[in-house]
Amino acid sequence: MDFNWTHQDSAYRQRIRDFLQSELPANWADIARFGPGSEEQTEFSLQFCPKLADAGLLIPHWPEQWGGAARPPWEHFILGEEMWRVGEFGSDEQKRQYIPEMASGKAIWCQGFSEPNAGSDLASLRTRAVREGDNYVINGQKIWTSYAALAGQCFLLAQTDGPDGGRSGIAIFLVPMDTPGIEVRAIPSLIGHGDIHEVFFTDVCVPASSRLGEEGEGWNIISYALANERVGIPRYEMGTAELDRMVAELKSRGSFSDSVVRARAAEAAAACEAARLLVYRVVDGRARNVPPANEANLARYAVVTAEHLVTDFGMDFLPDSFSERSHLSFLSHHERAIVTGIAAGAAEIQLNLVARRELDLPRGS
Amino acid sequence: MRLDYNEDQTTFLTFLGQMLASSEAEFRAAEDWGRYEYGAALDARLEENGFFDAAAEEELGTVAAAAMTYEVAQKPVAIECGASSLLRPFLGREAPRPLAVVLDDAPGAIRYLPVARTLISVSDKTVRVAELTEGSVSEVESLYAYPMGTVDRKALSWSELDVASDRVRVLWRVATAAELAGVLKGALESVLAYVRERQQFGRPLGSFQAVQHRLSINAIEIEASRMLLLKAAQSLSAEDAALALGYVQKIASRVGYDFHQFMGAMGLTLEHPLHRWTYRARLLRADQGGSSSASLAYASERWGAP
Structure with missing residues (x-):
């Protein structure tokens, strides 16, 4: 068991950070304010994703023949893997038709x-x-x-x-x-x-x-894609980043000495770390080619809990920030915290699956 | 990053599992309905076979020691494991076990003291040990499903150890988190076995979604506890250790009430082992200041002093 990153993993992370540092505009929070479906962010994405593709950071996990670099799961799990399933199940004609555009970052x-x-x-x-x-x-x-x-x-x-x-x-x-x-x-x-x-x-x-x-094959393909989607976005990382921003804001106001506030921040952080490790278990299984069991169901529920605790922390101790333009990311995070328990299969569906598959509890009549 | 046990750890835990499958680890109602049974024979066999020395071996390390503590704690018999497997290899001298530990000279009874041969005392600056002579410890009657005892601490012959107290505190937080997570896991398995079988309204209790969802949440949190404590066992960072202990102490009470809820009246009896885990968890969730204290320690490590 080893919870440390390899040197290659750390270097890869640094490369991504350097890329984002140089390529993300200063007004990124404004661009992202209304979400990935907004005109602002879409316009940005259509410029940004091809840059990612040029830097080899869009689809590094795809097979080499389709423009990827066949990199291992730990390097790329933050990317939308359900689209990779096209490469798994699609015909050659479909691959030729769709993959180049996806690989170049121009497809929505x-x-x-x-x-x-x-x-x-x-x-x-x-x-x-x-x-x-x-x-x-x-x-x-x-x-x-x-x-x-x-x-x-x-x-x-x-x-x-x-x-x-x-x-x-x-x-x-x-x-x-x-x-x-x-x-x-x-x-x-x-x-x-x-x-x-x-x-x-x-x-x-x-x-x-x-x-x-x-x-008749659709359900199997979609089950696989949903298993990926459930942990496809590392929301605990967004939660952790928001929490650090909230703590920084509280510190700047001189309000982070109160024990209640500090303990609540720690509880939210603990939930984020719990979710992180449960998601890592899913990626670890992929990296070792172990067939997926129920890890993604456990992980997804933990992620939902973490998102809620981070948002509640902010709303309890920085209520004014949720209406200020200077803290747009808090507001965006709050909106995401509501949807996170619903998208890609409701949290309660995850609990049903954990009960039956992980805990071996009987089905209802 | 690799989150499965390595080959040596897997072998170690497989052998441990075989030993813990012995009938000596099973539940028997204690004499006079006592609240605990100390697994003395099994403890002795684990010691003879070197299980408590795993942390000092490179390929096993503190991860295997913490995993062992988690496994041992799942049994309805009590066996002192956390201090022996995670503290003892780092004390720099022989310490006859079982061990008992007291932090900051906290008042009151100390768990495992009536069976312990060594008491470890950790304060801000020093770590001291004292061997316990026969007759020096008074057993205290308590609800906690541990042997609990007191000793005249001033009368003991203490030796100061050349080991940093901060490091021992981190190890002890990891050990306590492992023991509490194991206790909760043992209780969970016991409750799952019950609700799979127990029929009401013509169907198993465990088929009702109200029961399934709460047990699923509990299981997710216990698994998260296990991952957090194993990470802390590897890094031995003050931040990870405080996080792991704070997390499992926070969930312990709610999870414990759920277990009793689903066990119904059967869980109130001393014929069923659930009380053994419940009352060990009751003590452990408050250990070292409880979840609030661990959370504040984490906040200081991560975000700096107030």
Whole structure:
């Protein structure tokens, strides 16, 4: 057991820090204020991601043949790994079509998963894809879709086996968002401008070659992708950074000598470190090629708890900062803390999975 | 970064697991419904086989010693392990075990003292040890599921050790965190076994989501405790040790109440072992000033003095 970083890992981290130091603009907090779906941040991302790609920092974990460097999991786990699944399950034609743009940092994708009646119970989704010759015709509705208005492509889940097809009928389609019959409506929300949307599919015709994997394989692919998404973003690191900023602010006001405040800061930090180590267990398993068990479910719940404790600490002891322009990151963090227990599978779904798979508790009747 | 045990640690913990699977480690109601049973025979066999010396061996180290403390604490019999496996190898001299530890001359009864052969006293500046002679310790009746005792501390023959008290405090925080996390894990397993079997409303109690969610949260927090204490065992940094102890002490009370809640009236009896873990946890959660004290120590390490 070794909790230390290797020299290579430390050097890699330093390289990323140096890159961000030189490339992130001074007004980054302003740009990021309204979240990754906002026009401001999207415009920035479309400039920034190609720079990351040029520096070899966008997709270092991808296989070399698709432009990556096949670097080990510890170096890259902060990146959106579900897109890597395209390389795992996709046909050569799909890889040639999509991967270069993703690898160069110019692609924006959205995930067509949730529906009005299929949220936590994702397998009950009802968007239909009906085979007609060499094409599929897609009808249905998606909701809560992040970045749909800006995305060029949609990673879409649809049912191919009729309305009661269940998991075995789910297939994945890679659908260009400019295909006729797709309508996107933004949903005004708490969590950033342009972040969540409704997407309507009316007689959307896509070629059969846009199906990722086989009919019926979709659920396995998506289960894998969600396992990655659950720990894909190192939110404990954001929480830790916010907590340090909050402590710095309290110190500058002379308010960090109170024992209650100090103990609460320590409890929030402890929750962040607990989440960090549980997430590291997931990455450690990947690095050693151990098949994933339930680590991601445990980790995700711990991350949610940590986010809440950090936010509560700030709101309790720096309530005025949540309305000041000088502390935009506190406000953004608070908004994220609400969504973190919902996105990528509700926290309670993680607890169900822990109970059944980790604790071997029986199913309800 | 590598978060599985190395080959030597795996072998060590496998052998330990075999020894702890002995019937000597199982629950038996104590005579006169006493609150604890000291696992003297198992303790002796662990000592004979060198288990308490792991920390001094390079390939095993303090991580294996902390992992051992966590495993031993899961048993319903009490065996003094934390001080023996994590403090003793660093004292710079032989110290007959079992060991008892007192910090800052805290008043009151000391756990393990009635079975201990050495008392270690840690203060701000010094670490001292005294061998305990037969008859010098008075056992104290208590609710805590440990042998508890007092001794006339002034009358003991103390020797000062050439070891930094700060380092011993860090090791003791790690040892206490490991023992408390192990106690909670032992209780969790006991409760899980019960709710998988116990039928109400025609189905197992453990199939109700209200029960599942709370036990899942408890299990996540106990696993987080284990990871935090193992990290602290490797780094032996004051920051990591305070964090690990503060975290597990913070969760201990709520988790313990949940366990009793789901065990129902059976958990109130002395025929079921749950009380053994509950009352060890009760003592450990308050040890060294409890979660608040550990949290303040962490805050000072991380963000500086007030």
